[in-house]
Every structure is written in C-alpha cells, then in structure tokens.
Amino acid sequence: MLSSDALSSSNTPRSGKIGVLLVNLGTPDAVGYWPVRRYLKEFLSDPRVVDIPRIVWWPILNLIILNLRPQRSSKNYAEIWNRELNESPLKTTTRAQAEKLADWIRAGGLDPKDRPGAGAGRIAVSWAMRYGNPSIAGALESLRAFGCERILVAPLYPQYAAATWESAAEKVEECLTAMGWRPDLRITQPYFDDPTYIEALSLSLRSGISRLGFTPERILISFHGVPKSTIAKGDPYSAQCLETWRLLREHLGLSEKQCPVSFQSRFGRAEWLQPYTDETVRSLARQGVKNLAIAAPGFSADCLETIYELGVENRDLFKENGGENFAVIPCLNDSHMGMMLIRDLVARGMKGWL
Ligand SMILES: C=CC1=C(C)c2cc3[nH]c(cc4nc(cc5[nH]c(cc1n2)c(C)c5CCC(=O)O)C(CCC(=O)O)=C4C)c(C)c3C=C
Ligand SMILES: [Fe+2]
Ligand SMILES: [Fe+2]
Numbered sequence: 001m002l003s004s005d006a007l008s009s010s011n012t013p014r015s016g017k018i019g020v021l022l023v024n025l026g027t028p029d030a031v032g033y034w035p036v037r038r039y040l041k042e043f044l045s046d047p048r049v050v051d052i053p054r055i056v057w058w059p060i061l062n063l064i065i066l067n068l069r070p071q072r073s074s075k076n077y078a079e080i081w082n083r084e085l086n087e088s089p090l091k092t093t094t095r096a097q098a099e100k101l102a103d104w105i106r107a108g109g110l111d112p113k114d115r116p117g118a119g120a121g122r123i124a125v126s127w128a129m130r131y132g133n134p135s136i137a138g139a140l141e142s143l144r145a146f147g148c149e150r151i152l153v154a155p156l157y158p159q160y161a162a163a164t165w166e167s168a169a170e171k172v173e174e175c176l177t178a179m180g181w182r183p184d185l186r187i188t189q190p191y192f193d194d195p196t197y198i199e200a201l202s203l204s205l206r207s208g209i210s211r212l213g214f215t216p217e218r219i220l221i222s223f224h225g226v227p228k229s230t231i232a233k234g235d236p237y238s239a240q241c242l243e244t245w246r247l248l249r250e251h252l253g254l255s256e257k258q259c260p261v262s263f264q265s266r267f268g269r270a271e272w273l274q275p276y277t278d279e280t281v282r283s284l285a286r287q288g289v290k291n292l293a294i295a296a297p298g299f300s301a302d303c304l305e306t307i308y309e310l311g312v313e314n315r316d317l318f319k320e321n322g323g324e325n326f327a328v329i330p331c332l333n334d335s336h337m338g339m340m341l342i343r344d345l346v347a348r349g350m351k352g353w354l
Helices: 004-011 033-044 054-080 089-106 136-146 162-179 195-210 228-232 237-252 277-286 304-320 336-349
Strands: 017-027 123-132 148-155 184-187 218-224 261-264 291-295 325-328
Touching: 017 033, 017 089, 017 136, 017 162, 033 054, 033 123, 054 304, 089 123, 089 336, 123 136, 123 162, 136 148, 136 162, 148 162, 148 336, 162 184, 195 237, 195 291, 195 336, 218 237, 218 277, 228 237, 237 261, 261 277, 261 304, 277 291, 277 304, 291 304, 304 325
Parallel strands: 017 123, 017 148, 148 184, 218 261, 218 291, 291 325
Antiparallel strands: none
C-alpha cells in the first residue's frame, strides 16, 4: 500500500523548476572594524578552515587573532573596496557572473536543440557567499520561493580544498536540513583539470600578457596556500593545484623555469604549502628578473588576495628588491572566457534535467 506521503507527492503537480546557485568564499559587509571582525570570526571558526582542536583554537582566535587581525584586514579591504556599490570586489564580480549566466539562460543558451524555450522561465539563478552575505540560507530560501524542485550548486573553486569546496557543500546540506527541504541536489565538482578551464585560463593569460606593455621573463602561477598538515591528512588540494599548473604550462608551451608555481596568503605560524609567493617574488627580483607577471588561477574572481596581496604587497616587494615591471593578470571573473567556463560547468551539471 502507498503511504499518504507517497500519494501526496505523486499527486502534486511538478513545477519542473530548477535553481542554480553560484557560491564563492565570502567577504565582509563593510570595511569597518566590526563588520570585518564578524566576517573573520565566522570564517575562522569553521573547523573546515582551521582544523585544530576547538579547545586549542578558541582562545587563540578569540583572544589574539580577533583582537589584532580585523584592524589590518579592514585597512586592506578599504584599499580595494568598490565605493560605487559599497561592497567588496568579490561580491561585485560574483553578482555579475550570476547575472550574465541568467541572461544567457533566458536567451535560450541551455535549451536542448529539439526543445527551444525549455529552460526559459523554469530556471532561477542565485548567488551566495559561504561566509557573510548574501548567505547560502537566504539564496536557498529564494530558490524555494520560486518553486524550484532541483538545485544545482556550483562552488566556484577550481581545486578541491576542505576549507573551500567541502565547506560550501556541507553548508548547503546543513541549510537544506534546517529548512526541512529535500530538492534534487547536485553540486558541481572541482574543475582543476577541465579542458574548458585550462583553455579559458590559457586564452586569458595570453591576451593579458599581450596587453602588458612589457615582456615578462617569468609568469608566476600563484595559488592560495593551506597548512601542510591539511595535505598530510589527505586533502588533494596541492595535487590538484600542481596538475592545473602542469596543464596550463603544457597548453602555453612554457617550462617550469619560465612559469614557476607558488602558494600565497599564509596565515599564522604553521608551515603552509611552499614555495611561498612572497619569498618567490623576492628571490626572482634578487636573481635579476626585471619583468614579472603573476596569475592566480585558483581564484575564480579577483578579491583581496589578488588585488591587494598580489597587486600591492607583492608588487612592492618585487620593486624593493630590484624588479622593474610587474603585473597581475586578472582572474577569469565575468570575462568572456570566465563566462564560457561557468556556462559549461552549469550546462554539464544540469544534464538530463531539461
Ligand atoms: C586559516 C586560514 C585560511 C585558510 C586555510 C584559507 C584557505 C583558502 N582561502 C581561499 C580563498 C580566499 N581567502 C580569502 C581571504 C582570507 N583567507 C583567510 C584565511 C585562510 N584561507 C583570511 C583570514 C582571509 C581574510 C582576509 C584577511 O584577513 O587576510 C579570500 C578573499 C576574500 C575577499 O573578501 O576578497 C579568498 C577568495 C582559498 C581558495 C583557500 C584554500 C584553498
Ligand atoms: Fe588552446
Ligand atoms: Fe583564504
């Protein structure tokens, strides 16, 4: 016999609506001390980001880091803030990515050839930040309100890391449980070796370099670092970064010497993945490299770590040590190439749903 639940769900007309949710890391709501502190507290309290025992971490975070770091970070955020929209560049770009994706879907980009119009009106696109706002919970609520029965989440991280992809996936599941909602759920996989990603990176690097006004002797590929202990516990992050680096070099026809790799944004005293970006930049300048370009293919959008850390701090370091010309190649962002990649990820994630 059918249970009343099964009967009612089979009798409920299906809307066939699909929600797409783009997720990036997160950012403070404003540049002041308190908004930055609130954001850092949420971010650094996540055991996926800092995986040391809570009893050890809690006093370090609350008594030391949250007293010192917000001041420095808010000063840095102020340097890169989008004053017009009063938000961080990461938010501006993630919104632009979502809007361009929605425009493309509306124009029939996802429609199967034999069924034009299949996607239009049935698909809602939303975006969220894992930490801060707009929140994942709020975005999921809006997709439920639209009547979505299927959800495709696209965490915009090319490489898997517990601190990024896993944390976003887990948060989505936690929010759905809290909402008591069970849509069909799919989450796009990290795309570190995806041919579309490598192609998009190669094209954007080539065009970025052709517009520099100087010829870089080295193109440094900088990924966000993680503590070495994370890798020892089995996180495939560094292996995926190195594979992206290898494929990119192969695609561009560059040697390891012409196109070295490094890891940036070290936080705290523990050993992180090496070589460190700042030490690499300093050492290249001291070796006599005068012209340097840096690309950060692990970031799907420009943010504090690319605009300020690479574009200001590392530029200064390069010049202080004898370097002359320095440039950071923009991330894929909502560029033509960046959108080609996001559209491809979403189209593949939706296979069989339209
Ligand atoms: C404990 C520390 C951190 C780990 C592990 C970590 C991993 C990690 N982060 C990104 C991407 C981004 N991180 C950003 C900012 C940022 N990261 C940390 C610390 C860790 N990250 C901090 C404290 C901050 C805040 C800024 C600061 O105080 O310096 C950002 C930028 C956000 C923005 O608003 O612009 C991104 C993006 C990845 C990909 C990653 C692991 C692979
Ligand atoms: Fe190519
Ligand atoms: Fe980070």
